[in-house]
Structures are given as structure tokens and as C-alpha cells.
Amino acid sequence: MKFVKVAIARPLRKTFTYKNLLPNENIVGKRVFIEFHRKKIVGVVVQMCSNVDEEFEIKQIISVLDETPLFESNFLKKIKDISQKFFFPMGELLSLFTPNLMRKPKHSDELQKYKIDDTKFEITNNFLKKLTDEQKLAVKNIQNSKKQEHLIFGVTSSGKTEVYKHLIYDEFKKNNSAIILVPEIFLAPKIYEEFKESFGENVFLYHSNLTELQRYKIWLNCQKKSPKIIVGTRSALFLMPKNTNIIVFDEEHDQSFKQQDKLRYDAKSLAKELYQNSKIIYSSATPSFKLLQKVKDKEIDVSKLFKRIGETPTPDIFIESINKTKLVGGISETLINKINLNHKAGNQTLILINRRGYAPVYLCNSCGWIAKSNCCESSLVYHREEKRLKCHRCQSSWGLPENCPECNKNDFEVKGVGTQQVELNLKHTFPNIDILRIDSDSVSGKLRRESTLEKIEDKNPKILIGTQLLAKGHDFQKISLIIILNLDFGLFGADVHLQEQTIQLLIQAAGRAGRSGIKSEVILQSRISHHPLFKKVKSGSYELISQDILSEREKLNLFPFTKLIYLKAEDSNLKKINEFLVRAKEKLSKKNVEVYGPFEGPVSKVGYKYRMFCIIQSNNDKDLHNSASGLINALDKEKRTISNWVLDVDPINVT
Numbered sequence: 001m002k003f004v005k006v007a008i009a010r011p012l013r014k015t016f017t018y019k020n021l022l023p024n025e026n027i028v029g030k031r032v033f034i035e036f037h038r039k040k041i042v043g044v045v046v047q048m049c050s051n052v053d054e055e056f057e058i059k060q061i062i063s064v065l066d067e068t069p070l071f072e073s074n075f076l077k078k079i080k081d082i083s084q085k086f087f088f089p090m091g092e093l094l095s096l097f098t099p100n101l102m103r104k105p106k107h108s109d110e111l112q113k114y115k116i117d118d119t120k121f122e123i124t125n126n127f128l129k130k131l132t133d134e135q136k137l138a139v140k141n142i143q144n145s146k147k148q149e150h151l152i153f154g155v156t157s158s159g160k161t162e163v164y165k166h167l168i169y170d171e172f173k174k175n176n177s178a179i180i181l182v183p184e185i186f187l188a189p190k191i192y193e194e195f196k197e198s199f200g201e202n203v204f205l206y207h208s209n210l211t212e213l214q215r216y217k218i219w220l221n222c223q224k225k226s227p228k229i230i231v232g233t234r235s236a237l238f239l240m241p242k243n244t245n246i247i248v249f250d251e252e253h254d255q256s257f258k259q260q261d262k263l264r265y266d267a268k269s270l271a272k273e274l275y276q277n278s279k280i281i282y283s284s285a286t287p288s289f290k291l292l293q294k295v296k297d298k299e300i301d302v303s304k305l306f307k308r309i310g311e312t313p314t315p316d317i318f319i320e321s322i323n324k325t326k327l328v329g330g331i332s333e334t335l336i337n338k339i340n341l342n343h344k345a346g347n348q349t350l351i352l353i354n355r356r357g358y359a360p361v362y363l364c365n366s367c368g369w370i371a372k373s374n375c376c377e378s379s380l381v382y383h384r385e386e387k388r389l390k391c392h393r394c395q396s397s398w399g400l401p402e403n404c405p406e407c408n409k410n411d412f413e414v415k416g417v418g419t420q421q422v423e424l425n426l427k428h429t430f431p432n433i434d435i436l437r438i439d440s441d442s443v444s445g446k447l448r449r450e451s452t453l454e455k456i457e458d459k460n461p462k463i464l465i466g467t468q469l470l471a472k473g474h475d476f477q478k479i480s481l482i483i484i485l486n487l488d489f490g491l492f493g494a495d496v497h498l499q500e501q502t503i504q505l506l507i508q509a510a511g512r513a514g515r516s517g518i519k520s521e522v523i524l525q526s527r528i529s530h531h532p533l534f535k536k537v538k539s540g541s542y543e544l545i546s547q548d549i550l551s552e553r554e555k556l557n558l559f560p561f562t563k564l565i566y567l568k569a570e571d572s573n574l575k576k577i578n579e580f581l582v583r584a585k586e587k588l589s590k591k592n593v594e595v596y597g598p599f600e601g602p603v604s605k606v607g608y609k610y611r612m613f614c615i616i617q618s619n620n621d622k623d624l625h626n627s628a629s630g631l632i633n634a635l636d637k638e639k640r641t642i643s644n645w646v647l648d649v650d651p652i653n654v655t
């Protein structure tokens with residue numbers, strides 16, 4: 001046919017018409033080199049057509065880059081459905097499935113040299129450990145379940161990985177592949193090594209820190225039929241290995257499975273659509289509320305692993321009221337004494353504080369001026385080590401002012417506590433104890449990350465101070481005291497997503513204690529220690545806490561009982577955003593749908609641009625989708641008045 005429609009990797013919700021270079025050939029699914037707005041770029045042909053009704057002159061394709069189609073037409077149809085379901089521009093979505101190298105105008109011939117042999121490696125089952133009764137039941141349940149999705153709700157140290165291994169081994173025997181997704185790059189190598197030990201050369205590690213060529217080679221390998229295991233971060237989902245029959249989301253509750261910029265996809269929702277014939281296994285000690293509700297509604301099956309393997313007693317949880325208490329570097333005197341005793345007993349202490357830097361507020365004592373960024377309008381965090389003020393939203397950094405810009409005096413002070421301050425105070429109090437701080441400032445760079453990991457692993461008595469980074473999947477050997485500072489805001493604030501994430505952080509942190517058989521304590525400092533929620537928190541049971549909160553939310557018809565889409569908008573002009581959102585709100589169909597806003601979020605400005613949002617919610621999925629897609633159709637016809645807007649499906653925050 002004479003013309004083709006090309007999808008390109010831009011945030012544009014339409015395809016573009018070009019003249020077919022080879023009018024007698026079907027080139028659907030092949031990459032083409034085209035000129036687009038005076039730039040030469042690579043696109044993918046998604047449709048052929050014999051005539052078009054475009055008014056302007058139609059350009060011809062420069063060249064066709066592939067011999068055989070990169071995407072089959074069935075796959076393209078699926079991508080089209082997904083792009084409509086989640087409001088993604090098709091070209092942008094498609095580009096996720098092609099490694100970077102393929103987005104350059106390289107002819108497929110040039111890339112053939114990296115072709116690999118389709119060898120099948122033999123494996124035996126003698127590496128598989130004997131399962132406990134709980135684990136056996138989980139394997140059986142998953143294999144016999146008729147449902148696509150399955151939750152492994154397993155407390156820390158309950159042996160979830162062993163369950164994946166058995167499941168994957170059984171699939172391997174049938175020549176099927178598996179994908180194991182982990183939330184963080186630095187958690188990936190550990191699980192990769194573990195699987196490599198068992199499954200040898202059939203295991204591949206995939207994440208964004210690999211070179212383009214490394215990623216391309218793994219992608220090529222995934223085109224082959226031989227069974228394989230991919231261990232990686234969320235982007236590994238787009239490798240689409242042939243015959244994938246199992247996908248595991250390890251630490252399912254983690255926010256990093258959702259991409260937070262550009263295409264705001266949720267890897268979990270996407271996996272379900274992309275791998276319709278595959279079992280999807282979510283695994284966590286603290287499953288997301290959304291999944292727990294699906295379990296309750298019998299939409300998905302669940303296996304519970306509530307027994308810790310080995311001699312690992314469950315820690316006791318205490319709440320420490322700090323209402324009228326004087327704090328030293330954020331910690332009460334009672335707790336300082338506890339740290340001392342714990343150290344004398346030869347054990348480690350972990351202190352969790354979810355704020356890096358020295359102090360979150362830097363102010364002038366004489367006039368009350370507070371250091372704020374004009375990039376994001378947030379108060380700047382004082383970093384004492386570098387003697388700088390930093391914006392934690394856009395990572396910009398500023399020198400300390402010599403004099404106050406308002407009153408010209410030099411009389412500054414700080415308020416609030418961050419990791420650096422806790423570290424400094426404890427070093428002062430305990431000059432002879434090893435103290436290790438772990439936050440994104442202290443572990444930036446590969447070398448520092450590795451040396452930190454080494455120090456974490458040695459069993460010498462010490463104090464570890466860190467942000468949520470610390471609570472993620474590390475195996476601490478000798479921690480018997482965990483102290484958690486300032487989680488009040490997250491637990492009791494109005495943000496439903498933040499509340500869920502805070503509880504998960506708390507239980508995950510508690511799970512780090514007592515792994516080597518010592519009885520341990522978790523102590524939570526709070527100013528609202530009488531709050532009824534703490535009664536459940538003390539039980540340490542995520543199941544009880546989540547049931548409590550979920551029944552509360554059900555009464556109020558809050559997420560996850562109501563479905564949400566956030567309409568998020570940003571621009572350097574606040575008035576324009578507001579006008580845009582008010583207009584958008586009018587255009588939304590209100591059939592079974594409620595719309596709230598426009599609101600300014602807790603983060604109202606990022607990188608010199610203001611942000612606002614509207615909440616679109618409904619108890620009916622279909623009506624919600626129709627309302628949002630109606631809005632897109634209407635807005636796509638209009639001239640753009642603000643720099644960016646997006647519909648965030650499966651949102652996890654309002655920024």
C-alpha cells in the first residue's frame with residue numbers, strides 16, 4: 001500500500017503518515033528512518049493505508065531498517081489496547097520494548113554480529129532445598145490456581161525465594177522462562193547470584209546501569225526460545241522473553257515498580273496485560289492495600305508464609321511517648337541509655353529516620369527568615385558536612401548565606417533533625433562506638449556503596465543510622481534494637497498513599513531485627529502515642545494493621561475502595577494551571593464519577609514549575625475510564641496552554 005502510519009517515541013497521542021518506500025510490501029512492525037520536524041529519527045510502522053486525507057504534503061520514508069518485522073501485528077494490537085487503557089502515547093510505549101541501540105538508525109544487518117547461539121543449558125534439581133509444609137503448600141496452591149495473579153504474603157525470613165525457585169524449576173523443565181523483578185538496582189545482584197548458583201548460565205541480570213550493548217545482547221537472547229531467567233528492575237518487563245510463564249514481583253509493595261516521570265506506568269498493571277498467559281506472583285511481607293483488597297474480594301489467590309525459618313524470634317514493638325521529653329539530636333534520653341546497654345551486650349542498633357541532611361529548616365533567629373528554594377519553593381535542608389543548603393526535590397544546592405537576606409544580621413539557627421545530626425550527636429555521646437550512616441548521600445557512587453555494604457555485613461557491635469534505604473532488603477546479622485524516629489506525619493497525615501507506605505516502612509524495618517536468634521526490640525518515638533492505631537502497631541502484625549485501616553477506609557469510600565486517576569498539570573505560571581484544571585474539570589463526564597480539585601499538592605513546585613492536580617474517582621472502572629478518555633479527546637483537539645499535563649492511572653502520590 002502507498003502509505004503507512006508511523007509511531008514515534010514522543011509524548012504525542014497520534015501516529016504520523018508517510019509514503020511507503022516499497023509500495024508493494026507490507027512493512028508493519030518494522031522500524032523505519034524518517035524525517036520528523038526537520039529531524040531524522042527512527043519510528044515503527046503500525047499500520048498500512050491506501051489513501052489518506054491529509055492536507056499537507058506527505059514525506060517519504062528514508063529507509064526501512066528491518067528485514068523481518070520487529071513487532072508482530074498481534075503484539076501491535078495489544079500495545080494499542082494498552083495505550084488506550086492507560087492513556088499512553090503508543091509510540092512512547094512501543095519504544096520501551098526496543099533497546100536503545102535499536103532506536104538508532106542501524107540496519108538490522110549491522111546488529112546481526114551480536115547474534116548468539118540458542119544453546120540450552122542442562123540443569124538438575126539437586127540445588128533445590130527441601131521445603132517446609134508452608135512453602136510446599138504455597139507452591140502447590142500457585143501451580144493449581146486457575147487465577148493469573150497470586151500473592152505470597154510472607155513475613156521476613158519466611159523463605160519466599162525458595163518458593164520461586166521451585167516454581168521456576170518446574171517451568172524450566174517445560175522449557176519456559178521466568179522474570180524476577182526487584183525494586184532496587186542494589187538488591188538485584190544478590191538475588192541474581194543466588195539464582196545463578198542454581199540455574200547457571202540461564203540467568204541474566206538486567207537494569208539501567210548496564211551499557212547499551214549489554215542490554216542489547218540480553219534483548220537478543222530473549223528473542224530465542226531457550227528457557228531463561230531474567231533478574232532485573234522494572235524495565236526488564238519489556239524484554240518479553242519467549243514462553244515466559246512466571247513473573248515475580250519481589251517486594252511487591254515497593255513504589256519503584258511505578259515509574260514516576262514520563263510514561264507513568266505501573267509495572268504490575270502492565271505485566272498483567274503484556275503476559276496474559278503467564279502467572280504473576282506478587283511477594284511481600286507488607287503487601288499493598290490494593291492487593292490485600294483484591295485478595296479479600298477473591299480476585300486473586302494468596303499463600304501465607306507466616307513462619308520465620310530458623311531461630312528468629314519476632315521482635316517486641318514499643319511506643320515511646322516524647323510529648324514532654326527533651327530530645328538530644330532527635331533521640332530521648334531513655335533511648336540513649338538503651339543504645340548504650342545494647343552496645344555493651346555486644347549487639348547492633350539501627351536508627352531509622354526518614355530525612356537525610358542535618359536539619360530540614362535553616363532560619364534567621366532575629367527576623368524569622370527561612371531559607372527556601374525558588375526552584376521548588378520548599379525549605380532548604382542544611383547539610384553540615386558540605387556546609388550547603390540543598391533542595392531535596394530537584395537536588396539543586398546552594399552556599400550558606402553570609403548574612404540574612406532580610407535583616408542583614410548573621411544569626412542563623414536550624415530546626416528539626418536529619419540523619420547527619422543524629423550521627424553527629426551520637427558520635428559525641430559515644431566516641432568509642434562505630435557509627436555508620438546510610439542514606440543516599442553516604443552511598444552515592446559504586447565504591448562507597450560497596451564499602452558500605454561490606455560494613456553492614458560485618459557483625460561487630462555498632463550503630464547504624466539511615467533512611468528508608470536501610471529498611472530495604474538488607475540482611476543484618478546482629479541487630480537487636482531498632483529505633484524509629486518521626487513517622488507521625490506519615491502515619492496520621494491525610495495522604496492515603498503515604499500512610500500505607502509509612503506502615504510498610506515500619507514493618508519492614510522491624511523485620512530487620514533479630515535475624516540471628518537474638519530477642520530484639522523495636523521502639524517507635526511518637527508525639528501521638530495514645531493514637532488507637534498504635535495498639536495494632538504494637539502487635540507487629542501487618543495483617544491486623546492493614547485490616548484495621550482498610551475497614552476504616554471502606555466506611556469512608558477511600559482508596560482502594562474507590563478507583564482513582566489523578567489529572568496532574570505543571571507550568572511556570574500557577575494561574576494558567578488553575579485555569580487549565582478548572583476547564584478540564586468541566587469537560588469531564590460526571591456519570592458515576594466524582595471530581596475534586598484543583599489542589600496544590602504538598603509538593604507544589606518542582607524545578608521552577610508549579611504543580612497542581614485534580615482527583616477523578618469512581619467505584620466503577622468503566623465509567624472512570626470513559627470519563628478520562630473523553631477528557632483526552634477533548635484536550636487533544638485544543639491548543640496546549642500549559643507546559644505539561646498527564647493522567648496518572650494507578651497513582652501512588654500526588655506529585
Ligand SMILES: [Zn+2]
Nearest residue numbers: 364367404407
Ligand atoms: Zn533575618
Ligand SMILES: [Zn+2]
Nearest residue numbers: 375376391394
Ligand atoms: Zn528544587
